[in-house]
Amino acid sequence: MNRSIDLATGLDLGLTWRNRFASLGEAFYTLLSPTPLPQPHWVGTSPAVADLLGLDRAWLESPDALNVFTGNAPVAGTQPLASVYSGHQFGHWAGQLGDGRAILLGEVDTASGPQEVQLKGAGLTPYSRMGDGRAVLRSSIREFLCSEAMHGLGIPTSRALCVTGSPAPVYRETVETAAVVTRVAPSFIRFGHFEHFSHGGLHGELRQLADFVIDRFYPACREAPGNPYAALLEAVSARTAVMVAQWQAVGFCHGVMNTDNMSILGLTIDYGPFQFLDAFNPAHICNHSDTGGRYAYIRQPNIAYWNLFALGQALLPLMDDQQQALDALEPYKALFPAEQQRRMGAKLGLASVQAGDTELVESLMQLMAKDAVDFTIFFRRLCGAVSGPLEPVRDLFLQREAFDAWALRWRERLHAQPGFDADATAAAMRQVNPRIVLRNHLGQGAIERAQNGDFSEVDRLVKALAFPFDEREGEDDLAAFPPDWASQIEISCSS
Template sequence: MNRPVDMAASLDLGLPWNNRFAQLGEAFYSHRPPTPLPSPHWVGTSPAVADLLGLDRAWLASPAALDAFTGNLPIAGTQPLASVYSGHQFGHWAGQLGDGRAILLGEVDAGSGPQEVQLKGAGLTPYSRMGDGRAVLRSSIREFLCSEAMHALGIPTSRALCVTGSPAPVRREEIETAAVVTRVAPSFIRFGHFEHFSHHGLHDELRQLADYVIDRFYPACREVPGSAYAALLEAVSARTAGMVAQWQAVGFCHGVMNTDNMSILGLTIDYGPFQFLDAFNPGHICNHSDTGGRYAYNRQPNIAYWNLFALGQALLPLMDDQQQALDALEPYKALMPAALQRRMNDKLGLTRVEDGDADLTESLMKLMAADAVDFTIFWRRLSHAVAGPIESVRDLFLQREVFDTWATRWRDRLQSQPGFDAAATQARMLQTNPNVVLRNHLGEIAIQRAKQGDFSELARLQNALEHPFEELPGQEDLAAFPPDWASQIEISCSS
């Protein structure tokens, strides 16, 4: 029987652990303690996530914390496990998957609500398949930075408490060094968890899992007439639509939108090959392994629906008929574009959606694509142009007369708003359109320096990403155009 770690032989963090997922039973996971790593060292920490969990910030820098979050020192009250799930990968059924390199320590009853704590890269599990159970430094830094960057942008996401490194060798395309990310979320349950039990005909476990998710995270589904499970599917669809709309609005591409990487809570999880757009290209593919472009930027909304449809199929054994699932999915088709248009209106400084706004947005995006305009810089400059000259925005375009025509339409639409105030609109837009995002080249510079043992650039970048809407002195280079070599960076599923 899987039991909490013995307190006499472990570190007591003083946190209120409550291992609810483990209480589902061993059909859902395998007990697996982390595998230690030699000579661990700190790479980065997030004091804000320490606050979230109720950990002392000063203690987070201690040797005991280093050992605990590398997996070298057991933590009292935790119940380490690797969960089992299945899923569709690149549109194909992949069969049984599971936490191949992630180990769930347990759940902390934090002041802001329960939070699961997971070590990614903590060693082999029964679900590692042909993998080694480890994560490398470069991918761990990218996940750490992007988790906290997305949170600062207001996008639902898992969080990252810290990254620790080790000189232990890990083979990918070349020999690299190991690292562990401590990541945090209310739950790491995925669409693939439901697919696993449904595919194997384990309908009692499927119902148990669905009831757990509803009672913990979607209690309002019990009050909806009809099927609570159909209501769950509809609620997950709504959250997913909102999340993907937020991705699109900041130019974020998730490179591996497999069903096993989709959160049942509508969170961004599993930061592998991702990218924030540089030059705007609707068909941009951020994952070098995605040879067919399945997860290209402009396909993300439809892929999210495809994944929700797969979730609906998994939940069918709990519903009266297929139509219930189809009816639950139908609202997504309107919710997604409506959510995205609201986001785009916010970026444009428009306080409500009116007829013609979709055309205003679409004509702009076509022009940006045709001239390969830098996505983040365009929106930031446009924000400043509300109460100032527009020449700096105009200079981004080759087809300047076409842009002038669009800009006139935009200004007319802005000024038609009741009580329009240029300064107030500019202030809103500057808090909507970020100054700094985690561009690939910025992450690469931090990674290369970290490989040499210099983590100062990572810390500087982290600080900027935690304040993405501010124009901080001395960080102008982080908001500048990417260098020419940035377009040559390739991020793959092994990253």
């Protein structure tokens, strides 16, 4: 695909750009361009996201693309900006935050609807505070891979088009090298955007933002009876409940569920110190910076509600009274547990929810926790035990008699289902119990190779993670038990 550069307008990518967020006005952002990086190079690309945006896959590997997605070349039709927001971090009001290193290029019309394109690690912005506006290679690879891994699992998420690197030094605990992730989502608006204007007493801007979100993403809220902003809060709560239930069902720990990291669209965003569980421990804390365990795996559902409550407080100036906000939040308390039970039941091959299923799941979780059973491997092996031997699953437990008793109840529950078909049930279970997830040691292996100039494992992982439920040749090592050293990996907020 031919691309031409016009020094006045930038590189023409052949895309139709819109700048709807910029239309909100200067109170919402600062216009600025990315800061170039020296000697950029490719780290990884996602052809699937190129297809989503309507970019030619071959062009994505070109020098022009490399410069664009490193922030070294302007793009015709874009209006680059960094947005301002505020938020609660680790339960405390942090005041003004904002895009400290992310720059939104604009929005692209696609066959799947509009998609915003954002460069993370693209340089200083007015909201960088004490930061340098950069992202390091290791965290950028993790975000790139996990964005695509979550999409492969069917979990709502931002996507990642590519990662580029540079030898430019970035100073964290040690000296590292810079990288830029190109992130894609229908919107990057967060709970913290609403908190910013509400806490600042800027109620006109708060209403403008809420109307923008309703008109673009939640038009049914305008037609709902009662207050449209309460309807918005209820709709966001429902999406968030479903997303967190999906996290829990695959053993995903976000690590930093601050309100500024919560998407108004119920998307998983801002992949920092995340982790997929290895040995099942409901109290697992994946973020080394989370010394109080606020964001432990088992606490994620309640933290999501806490964050929604904070969003409700931010929207109060647009409602008739506090009760409207409380009523809008109430459905979360029933929706989340119901959604989680449905998904956990599906992992066990249960076609519907019946009395006793909650206890069946809870007793299993207790057994797994006591014996630190590998979360992903257990559920994947269980697929083969619908009618096959139990030994591969039983061998994961120390308390084998206790597991035997549970397995007997499980099989009796399966066989009592109307029209039970063992092969069909096992096949359905394999579509919800992944064979491969982005375990910490897999990401770490790709990072260490990349730090030595070998990006082949990044490419291999992004391809494998696109099909996490499939049995594919040459990927047995990706589905194996983690090595002993994996438990020593520490991931923090530093990126």
